[in-house]
Amino acid sequence: MAEVVLTGVRKSFGPIEVLKGIDLTIDDGDFAVILGPSGCGKTTLLRSIAGLEGITSGSICIGERVVDDVPAAEREIGMVFQTYALFPHLNVYKNIAFGMRMRGEPKARIAEKVDEAAAKLRLTDYLARLPRELSGGQRQRVAIGRALVREPQVFLFDEPLSNLDAELRVDMRLELANLHQSLAATMIYVTHDQVEAMTLGSKIVILDRGVLQQVGSPLEVYYHPGNKFVAGFVGSPRMRFIPATVVASDRRQIKVHADGISPETIVVDADGSRLAAGDAVEIGLRAEDLRADAPAPGHLLLTGTARQVENMGHSSFWYGTLKGTESELIARLDKHLFIRPGVETQFSVDPANVYLFDDEGRSLERHGFRNENLEAQARRA
Numbered sequence: 001m002a003e004v005v006l007t008g009v010r011k012s013f014g015p016i017e018v019l020k021g022i023d024l025t026i027d028d029g030d031f032a033v034i035l036g037p038s039g040c041g042k043t044t045l046l047r048s049i050a051g052l053e054g055i056t057s058g059s060i061c062i063g064e065r066v067v068d069d070v071p072a073a074e075r076e077i078g079m080v081f082q083t084y085a086l087f088p089h090l091n092v093y094k095n096i097a098f099g100m101r102m103r104g105e106p107k108a109r110i111a112e113k114v115d116e117a118a119a120k121l122r123l124t125d126y127l128a129r130l131p132r133e134l135s136g137g138q139r140q141r142v143a144i145g146r147a148l149v150r151e152p153q154v155f156l157f158d159e160p161l162s163n164l165d166a167e168l169r170v171d172m173r174l175e176l177a178n179l180h181q182s183l184a185a186t187m188i189y190v191t192h193d194q195v196e197a198m199t200l201g202s203k204i205v206i207l208d209r210g211v212l213q214q215v216g217s218p219l220e221v222y223y224h225p226g227n228k229f230v231a232g233f234v235g236s237p238r239m240r241f242i243p244a245t246v247v248a249s250d251r252r253q254i255k256v257h258a259d260g261i262s263p264e265t266i267v268v269d270a271d272g273s274r275l276a277a278g279d280a281v282e283i284g285l286r287a288e289d290l291r292a293d294a295p296a297p298g299h300l301l302l303t304g305t306a307r308q309v310e311n312m313g314h315s316s317f318w319y320g321t322l323k324g325t326e327s328e329l330i331a332r333l334d335k336h337l338f339i340r341p342g343v344e345t346q347f348s349v350d351p352a353n354v355y356l357f358d359d360e361g362r363s364l365e366r367h368g369f370r371n372e373n374l375e376a377q378a379r380r381a
Ligand SMILES: Nc1ncnc2c1ncn2[C@@H]1O[C@H](COP(=O)(O)OP(=O)(O)OP(=O)(O)O)[C@@H](O)[C@H]1O
Pocket: 013, 018, 036, 037, 038, 039, 040, 041, 042, 043, 044, 045
């Protein structure tokens, strides 16, 4: 297995630059999840690593080897595509064996490798079946089997679960986590799915319009987003933002005022050394941090006007606006609610859960928060 290092990778299609200078190190054994909106360059990035797409400038290193001039077939990559791309007229055995047969490997070795992959992927009973006689999840496992027998240095997955129904996705997610553990392989995995990103990734890589936004552990990017884009993109439902104005600030604290939130001056323990009184900032709030029970002393108070409530069974999502403003709010509440649109609800928020962003969308670093959460993560590891 191997690490993957990208240095200043740029890729243009004609006049359009899709990857704008990517510097990224994926460590040996990492499960790196690439997250970003549609069209941001995720597939292009994977295809560039695989050698299916030539890069315009920069360099890619897999293991010890610079692969810029190495053709795709020799890069020791196993790629699994969203569409599986199985041969419809070949059975499972032949689909998995295809690459090895093309390379003219001995029959006995092929049989051994296919059987081993099939056992790992629970496909042993299906080897004689054609793809159309398989479920979506089984087809997906065949596609993974095909990558597995190559014994690649690195696995690349491009949204491999997006065609599966919700329940199968959960099963396959657990299987992929097991596979990663048992192979200790380096995996690079593209997804739109927040839960997949948070649960599978040892590292999350967030991309927007061809530019890396942040690289970090799942909890790091969740609790410590570097900017507003990452804050809004990681987490489901998404963080909501409320305009505010700086009242006073220093290295230790930022005091802001936001219409619709009391007290009049909100104190956040964050580094405000680059702010001045009067600066525009934005407060970020996550759904789980709005509470509808009796507020604790020192918590912020806000009144929400309901637009809609979704009861999910174990909890409900309340959607509405901050009273007297246009700002959207969202709250996750741990009980059923039956609220008509227009009804007002009182919420409270612990000021430690307030995120702040400057007018360029950069995060204002919160004190005490980072260490606490990252230590919790380290304890679990
Ligand atoms: N062969 C190509 N020729 C021209 N433009 C391309 C080509 N391939 C991709 N693009 C453009 O590059 C951009 C990035 O595409 P890419 O497929 O990498 O996005 P993505 O992040 O994988 O999106 P999605 O989540 O929708 O799969 C898009 O604007 C796309 O239209």
